[in-house]
Amino acid sequence: MKRFRRIIAAALLGMVGWTLQGQEVDFSVRVQPAEVQVGQPFRVEFTYNRRGRFTPPEFGDLQVLAGPNTSTRWEWINGRMSSSYTISYVLRAAAPGEYRIGRAKLEVRGREYYTEPVTVRVVGSAARHPPPAPGGTPPPSAADSLPEVFIRAVVNKRSPYEGEAVGVSYYLYTRVPIQDYAVTHLPTFSEFFTYEVPLRNPAVQRTEIKGRPYRYVKLYEAVVFPLRSGKLKIPPLKVDAVALIPRRVVRRYRSPFADFWGDDPFFRQFFEEFERMWEDYSYEQKLLHLQSESVTLNVRPLPVKGRTPDFSGLVGRFTMEVALDSPRISPGGVATLTVRIQGEGNIKMVDVPMPDFPAGLEVFPPETKASYRVRHGKVTGQKTFRFALEARQPGTYRLPPIRWSYFDPERERYVSLSSDTLVLHVQGTPPPDSVVVGARPAVPADDIAFIYRDVRRWYRMAEWRLPEGWGVQYAGGMGGVLVLMGLGWALRRRYERRGGLWMRREAARMAAIRRKARRALQQGDAAELARAVTEGFQFLFEWKLHLPPAELTSDVLRKRLTPILPPDDAEAVIEAWTTAQMEAVRPTLDDAQRRKWWHTVDALWRRLEKTPPLNPTA
Amino acid sequence: MTAWWWIWMALFRLDSAAPAPDSLWAQANQAYAQERYEEALLYYDSILQGGYLAPELYYNMGNAYFRLGRNGWALAMFKKSRVLRDDRLTRRNIEMVYRRLGNPRRWPPPVIFAIWWERYLQWATPRQWAWGALAAGGLALLASLAWIWRRRRRLAYAAGVLWGVHLLGMASAWGRHHQVNHRPDAVVVVPSTLLYSAPSTESTGLVTLYEGDEVHITDGVGRWYEVQLPDGAAGWVDRSTLEPIGMAF
Numbered sequence: 046m047k048r049f050r051r052i053i054a055a056a057l058l059g060m061v062g063w064t065l066q067g068q069e070v071d072f073s074v075r076v077q078p079a080e081v082q083v084g085q086p087f088r089v090e091f092t093y094n095r096r097g098r099f100t101p102p103e104f105g106d107l108q109v110l111a112g113p114n115t116s117t118r119w120e121w122i123n124g125r126m127s128s129s130y131t132i133s134y135v136l137r138a139a140a141p142g143e144y145r146i147g148r149a150k151l152e153v154r155g156r157e158y159y160t161e162p163v164t165v166r167v168v169g170s171a172a173r174h175p176p177p178a179p180g181g182t183p184p185p186s187a188a189d190s191l192p193e194v195f196i197r198a199v200v201n202k203r204s205p206y207e208g209e210a211v212g213v214s215y216y217l218y219t220r221v222p223i224q225d226y227a228v229t230h231l232p233t234f235s236e237f238f239t240y241e242v243p244l245r246n247p248a249v250q251r252t253e254i255k256g257r258p259y260r261y262v263k264l265y266e267a268v269v270f271p272l273r274s275g276k277l278k279i280p281p282l283k284v285d286a287v288a289l290i291p292r293r294v295v296r297r298y299r300s301p302f303a304d305f306w307g308d309d310p311f312f313r314q315f316f317e318e319f320e321r322m323w324e325d326y327s328y329e330q331k332l333l334h335l336q337s338e339s340v341t342l343n344v345r346p347l348p349v350k351g352r353t354p355d356f357s358g359l360v361g362r363f364t365m366e367v368a369l370d371s372p373r374i375s376p377g378g379v380a381t382l383t384v385r386i387q388g389e390g391n392i393k394m395v396d397v398p399m400p401d402f403p404a405g406l407e408v409f410p411p412e413t414k415a416s417y418r419v420r421h422g423k424v425t426g427q428k429t430f431r432f433a434l435e436a437r438q439p440g441t442y443r444l445p446p447i448r449w450s451y452f453d454p455e456r457e458r459y460v461s462l463s464s465d466t467l468v469l470h471v472q473g474t475p476p477p478d479s480v481v482v483g484a485r486p487a488v489p490a491d492d493i494a495f496i497y498r499d500v501r502r503w504y505r506m507a508e509w510r511l512p513e514g515w516g517v518q519y520a521g522g523m524g525g526v527l528v529l530m531g532l533g534w535a536l537r538r539r540y541e542r543r544g545g546l547w548m549r550r551e552a553a554r555m556a557a558i559r560r561k562a563r564r565a566l567q568q569g570d571a572a573e574l575a576r577a578v579t580e581g582f583q584f585l586f587e588w589k590l591h592l593p594p595a596e597l598t599s600d601v602l603r604k605r606l607t608p609i610l611p612p613d614d615a616e617a618v619i620e621a622w623t624t625a626q627m628e629a630v631r632p633t634l635d636d637a638q639r640r641k642w643w644h645t646v647d648a649l650w651r652r653l654e655k656t657p658p659l660n661p662t663a
Numbered sequence: 664m665t666a667w668w669w670i671w672m673a674l675f676r677l678d679s680a681a682p683a684p685d686s687l688w689a690q691a692n693q694a695y696a697q698e699r700y701e702e703a704l705l706y707y708d709s710i711l712q713g714g715y716l717a718p719e720l721y722y723n724m725g726n727a728y729f730r731l732g733r734n735g736w737a738l739a740m741f742k743k744s745r746v747l748r749d750d751r752l753t754r755r756n757i758e759m760v761y762r763r764l765g766n767p768r769r770w771p772p773p774v775i776f777a778i779w780w781e782r783y784l785q786w787a788t789p790r791q792w793a794w795g796a797l798a799a800g801g802l803a804l805l806a807s808l809a810w811i812w813r814r815r816r817r818l819a820y821a822a823g824v825l826w827g828v829h830l831l832g833m834a835s836a837w838g839r840h841h842q843v844n845h846r847p848d849a850v851v852v853v854p855s856t857l858l859y860s861a862p863s864t865e866s867t868g869l870v871t872l873y874e875g876d877e878v879h880i881t882d883g884v885g886r887w888y889e890v891q892l893p894d895g896a897a898g899w900v901d902r903s904t905l906e907p908i909g910m911a912f
Contacts, residue, residue, distance in 0.1 A: 379751075433751075493756045496726045497719035498692055503684065504716045508788045509747075509910060511840045515793070519833065526804055533811045 070095045072151045074160040081167055083141055086110055086332045090133040097153035107144050111135040111287045111330055135330045138167040193220040196337040198279055201422045204343045206454045207274045208360035212422020215264045215282045226286035236277050237269035240419045268419050270391045274346035284335045289328040347452055351459045359451040361390020367447050367464035375473040380434045387427030392417040395428040403442045407435040436471040443468055551588050566643050575628035578646050582622045589658045609656050621646050684710045700727040718748035734764050735852035735874040739906035767875035770893045789840035796832025799825050844911040847879040852906045858898035862887035869898045
């Protein structure tokens, strides 16, 4: 029975596919509403009943607030299955007029379908919906009055002291889904010193407000320091958000077969999945202009009582370290006095006045370095000042204590910090090139340093210039180097090819015989040339054919040359060797013939030299 | 390693055999000590005219100009000294001149890598860099030939390192040459001057430049320099109102 039911279900699914296959393509566009006001969001929907590739139209000057959003709808009408796909956009016009939405394209199985262009009329809104004034409150609307979405600014102190850290955070609270949001206006803290906290992927969290569940996300966070006392406002933050307001849930289809198949778990699950697929969740998109409410701080002035003359203006909690890197230096040497202030407060504003150093010490402007961390509504870190002290004359220099004070808001009193007296010993004799020229023993901190009396080294002007055309010379030199290396490489290759010898012994012998023959040819000595040629042939026959001179006959030669040379070349060799023997006894060739004969001999020699020797066992 | 050191020192000394103009230098410093700064400048300038050069010379000239209240010239001389040798005293004096000049136009400081490269180049003069590079190149060539012949891995490594040293040395020679001779920096040395839109006093005056303002020279025509200001403005100024830092100008 179960098998029978499954066959029927498969057939039904096949029918569904067939039904969908046979549909005509219906592609349409709809604008809701057709006439809108300036700034009012409206929706444009493209609906089609066959799945294909959709290309959106040109929206011209219309601003796309959201989209494309896709939805799919399935229907079963009179026994026929139909589906529809909807792609929608939320648009807005910035000025009145008529806006044209171009033709959208749908490509289904290679065929293209287009919608008709649509014109949207946007009427002026001055009378009915005035645009929001810059910095002002946006106009009330149905969406803005929703209590489900709002922004709240949260401060961790309401009555701080002037200069005390206050943590400010802005949160977006919502009870409905937010499709998208963007901060359109960040707060400008004109009366505060501000440290922004970088937000990295702020997490969405849940909470309850007055018994209603909300989700919230942090939009912006900063730590601010009030610059004056009195009533100071934490400025608002503005956000544009697109909220999805759920309209209703429509169950489009209830299978008439669900009950027919009884309690079979397979079909119950199958039809439940099928019904779930056809459920249509419908949402309405609303563009919301949100703004946080201002928060007023009551900033208290710092108390006058107990304020020390060396008060730095900083509020928080700090410690100070003062250290001298080397208590003993030689004249002309440099010691570094490091003042480090660390703690919690406005680290960037920490400053240390120039200490009143003793005469004879040359003090350079300090190098400062600040590092801080902003989190949990606090700024913690440190700032370091490094004073370079140079003493030209030997002696003992007492560095006065460095005093620095701040206001502690928790204990509500001023705290003074002071370092110990440090001693710098300068011992030795001044170096010769640092003798002071002039009458003053020490240079004040706001004057230039001394002149040099000695010069380490005099240079000629030319030493500071490269010679004219040095680039070309260098390129030429590098070219020569490359040639030299190439030559070395070639020599090495040749050496390797010759089995580790510069020249084979046999090749050297042949070279010597050649030289001898050429000399004889130049001198016109026919007998000597013939002897040299005979010697050369005899040497080659012994080397290549393993034939000693005593065994040389034409037949033997032919027999041994045939395996290693073509027959014509073999005959030419025999003829040249015979000619050489005859010329040695009685020269008959004239100069021209002799020269030609020598070229033939030389060519035959080269061929024989390149030919591998005859295998002795053959 | 010791052998390398001695080779380097030999090349170094080979390039540094310049007799010192000691008497002029002593006279100049004496005049400075007696607060006769104009006279001291004459002596210092005579040394320059004689073809001698030292960072201390430019430094002392800067001091003399500073004492005379000619801060633009003082700044230019300190900057020239700093190009040859960047030391703490010169930097400090430049800061003092800036302080006295108020807030002249300045170029933003270069990135830290550029500063490191400039300081590295200051280890030697262009010719010393070049000699060192050539020595390394010669050794690299020998090592390469030895490797071609002997095919030992150590020889290949040595040749590679030496060629690297050679190329770096040549790049350093070129860099130092460019640093000293062709850097485009210049300082305004007159109390004020006009930046013109074209190399002519008949053209439109764009901006007023003040003593100590730093510019970059981009071109030159006749008695005019085309310059660019740190804020991006560009125009022409009379050559006599500027003191270029690069020696080639």
